[in-house]
Amino acid sequence: MNIRGVSLDDFYAVTNDVSRRAYEGNVIVAPEARWSRRSSFNARLRVVNSRGPGARTAASGRHGPYACWHAYRDVLWQMFVANPDATARTALATYRGQSGFERDYPATRYRVVGSVAYPVSMAALCVAEGCGAEGPPFLRVPDECDPRPLAAEGSDDVLARIERELRQAEIAPPEPMVFEGPVSLLDAPDLAYSGR
Structure with missing residues (x-):
């Protein structure tokens, strides 16, 4: 990832602090971290033990020195708390400032990285099971952090039903799309029949 608005030394300090407090010191900055320009640097998070806290597997299931989604979340969140105007460009998204990170990062949780x-x-x-369960406060379940009361289940108010369904959609992971219709001659879904 490419980071701007933070010094490389500060990024090392944030990573070490988060790693020590939440991941038993297993998450580190990869040794190839370097300045790319005067005002930005490239860095990746790695783990010392590929089966320890903060580690993840590749999409194929292979273990390696890969830091998990939660470790990146916690390190970047702490970095943005200390430097609210920083920018981080990753393979999943570009986060401009703390508000941009808090808005965009939770959606990357369900980003599909495996094969078809x-x-x-x-x-x-x-x-690790339960990895990152005690994450930053902005990732709490919406019902727990939303100060507005939730409408009763039996309520006929249209706006209350819409609000209830939207809150449920925020909690649930997206469902994969399934094509229902005839297959064309080329073994591909015939899109002319979709939706009928």
Whole structure:
């Protein structure tokens, strides 16, 4: 990832602090971290033990020195708390400032990184069970952190039903799309029949 608005030394300090407090010191900055320009640097997070806290597998299931989605979340969140105007560009998204990170990062949890035959989300690759459960406060379940009361289940109010369904959609992972219709001659779904 490419980071701007933070010094490399500060990024090392944030990573070490988060790693020590949440991942038993297993998460580190990869040794190839370097300045790319005067005002930005390239860095990756790695783990010392590929089966320890903060580690993940590859989409294929292979263990390696890969830091999990939760470790990146916690390190970047702490970095943005200390430097609210920083920018981080990763393979999943570009986060501009703390508000941009808090808005965009939770959606990357369900980003499919596996193959078409074996789809898997980023957060499902964690090695340790319950990894990142005590994450930053902005990732709490919406019902717990939303101060507005939730309408009663039997309520006929249209707006209350819509709000209830939207809150449920925020909690649930996206469902994969399934094509229902005839297959064309080339063994591909015939899109002319979709939706009928």
